[in-house]
Amino acid sequence: MTESDTDFSHRPVMLDEIVKVFASVPPGWVLDATLGGAGHATALLEAHPHLRILGLDRDGDALAVASARLAVHGDRAATAHVRFDHLDHAMEALSVDHLSGALFDLGVSSPQLDRTERGFSYRHEAPLDMRMDQREPWTASDIVNGYDESQLAQALRRHGDERFATRIARAIVAARPVETTTQLAEIVVAAIPAAARRTGGHPAKRTFQAIRIELNRELEVLPAALDLAIERTVEGGRIAVLSYHSGEDRIVKQRMRFAETGGCVCPPELPCVCDAVQTVRVVRGIPKTPSEAERTTNPRARSARLRVVERVAPTRRGAGGRI
Numbered sequence: 286m287t288e289s290d291t292d293f294s295h296r297p298v299m300l301d302e303i304v305k306v307f308a309s310v311p312p313g314w315v316l317d318a319t320l321g322g323a324g325h326a327t328a329l330l331e332a333h334p335h336l337r338i339l340g341l342d343r344d345g346d347a348l349a350v351a352s353a354r355l356a357v358h359g360d361r362a363a364t365a366h367v368r369f370d371h372l373d374h375a376m377e378a379l380s381v382d383h384l385s386g387a388l389f390d391l392g393v394s395s396p397q398l399d400r401t402e403r404g405f406s407y408r409h410e411a412p413l414d415m416r417m418d419q420r421e422p423w424t425a426s427d428i429v430n431g432y433d434e435s436q437l438a439q440a441l442r443r444h445g446d447e448r449f450a451t452r453i454a455r456a457i458v459a460a461r462p463v464e465t466t467t468q469l470a471e472i473v474v475a476a477i478p479a480a481a482r483r484t485g486g487h488p489a490k491r492t493f494q495a496i497r498i499e500l501n502r503e504l505e506v507l508p509a510a511l512d513l514a515i516e517r518t519v520e521g522g523r524i525a526v527l528s529y530h531s532g533e534d535r536i537v538k539q540r541m542r543f544a545e546t547g548g549c550v551c552p553p554e555l556p557c558v559c560d561a562v563q564t565v566r567v568v569r570g571i572p573k574t575p576s577e578a579e580r581t582t583n584p585r586a587r588s589a590r591l592r593v594v595e596r597v598a599p600t601r602r603g604a605g606g607r608i
Contacts, residue, residue: 297324298527298586299575303388304332306525306571306593313385313522314339316514318369321394323351329388330358336385340364341375343418343501347396368418370506372513386522387514389537391507392529393417393497405497407470407489413463415497425496429469434458444504444532445495452476453492469493494530504532511540515565518596523568525593534590541565541594549602557602565594 297303303325307315312335317326320340329336340355340362342348348366355362365375369389376382397417398406404414404425415425432440437454441447456476463469470489477488498504514524524541528534547561571593575586 296583296585297328298390298583298589299572299579299591300325300328302572302591303525303527304328306523306568307333307336307386307388310336310385310522311519313337313383313519314381316372316384316387316517317341318372318387318389318510318514319391320351320364321347321390322396323354325388325390326351326362327354330355330361337361338363339375339379339381339384341367341369341372343368344394344397345419346400347394368506370510370513372510372517376517384514384518384522387518387524389511389514389524389526391503391527391533404466405493407466407473407487407493410465410467413466413469415493415500417501423500425500426464428496428500429457429463430461440499441492441495443495444498445491446531447491447495449477449481466493498532504536507533507536508540511537512544515540515544515594515596520596520598522596523593524565524596525591528590528592529585529588534592537592541567541592544594547602561602563600563602564597566597568593568595 307329314337315329317338317340320326320342323340326338326340330338338355338361340351341364342351343366345366348364352364355364363379365378367375393405397403401409401411402414404411413424413426413429416423428437428440434454437457438450441450441453447453453473453476456472457463457469460472463472469492473489473492474482482488511524511526518524526537528537544565545563545567547563549557549559549561551557551559571591573591575583575589579586
């Protein structure tokens with residue numbers, strides 16, 4: 286194993302559950318929208334001979350390692366260096382017309398956190414980078430040192446559910462220029478009341494999460510990507526999403542609910558009269574959270590939540606039936 290491979294060693298979250306989710310989908314391409322180290326992709330290819338993998342990732346380093354690992358599977362695997370809301374472009378380039386399923390494993394991967402120079406972690410001294418795609422010109426430093434106090438506080442509240450957002454934003458602005466991850470972490474810790482620092486993990490965790498999400502537009506691009514994946518998936522195919530914080534999970538739930546109801550706004554106790562069209566059903570019987578054993582052995586799994594829907598024939602929710 287090369288040094289690069291070692292850097293991208295990663296334990297996939299809820300691996301057995303994900304393999305089970307896609308066991309019954311029709312033969313064809315499954316989109317791995319967040320390929321990472323190809324842990325889920327490799328397991329799916331090994332377990333299900335009827336499937337092929339189209340893996341996307343915006344992280345060039347991760348993609349290089351994943352592509353090498355998937356090479357053993359020949360033409361059953363293909364990769365593309367694109368953000369997942371551009372999945373149409375990747376499918377078109379490979380002449381893939383439709384999908385048998387899609388997997389989104391959201392958030393930052395363990396290898397990204399562990400590579401000090403990437404600047405994702407508050408535990409290691411590094412420049413304020415946090416770019417998932419290093420081709421992008423903006424870094425976390427542009428947010429930390431460029432946003433005004435109000436913009437910073439808003440981002441911390443929106444993406445980190447940070448209750449001390451205003452205090453932290455004020456402290457960051459007062460300390461500028463902020464140049465490293467450890468300097469930012471120290472500012473955040475000092476801005477939070479002492480009593481609050483003793484619970485809920487590292488005090489800077491929410492701030493780093495919020496800045497990373499803001500920089501990489503993670504929540505901004507997620508709804509369109511989910512809608513595209515659902516639209517491109519054939520009947521009987523499945524869309525599975527692993528999310529790790531409330532902002533992600535809220536969006537996933539909303540988009541899946543919209544596809545399930547067709548956006549119906551009729552009172553639930555009355556028949557639908559708005560001609561809403563259902564395109565998915567919620568898959569039952571799949572655990573929504575990791576087992577206790579996995580949460581113990583894999584720290585990244587602790588906050589994971591799995592949601593799965595299956596594509597169905599478009600059906601009017603009123604009296605019209607299938608369309």
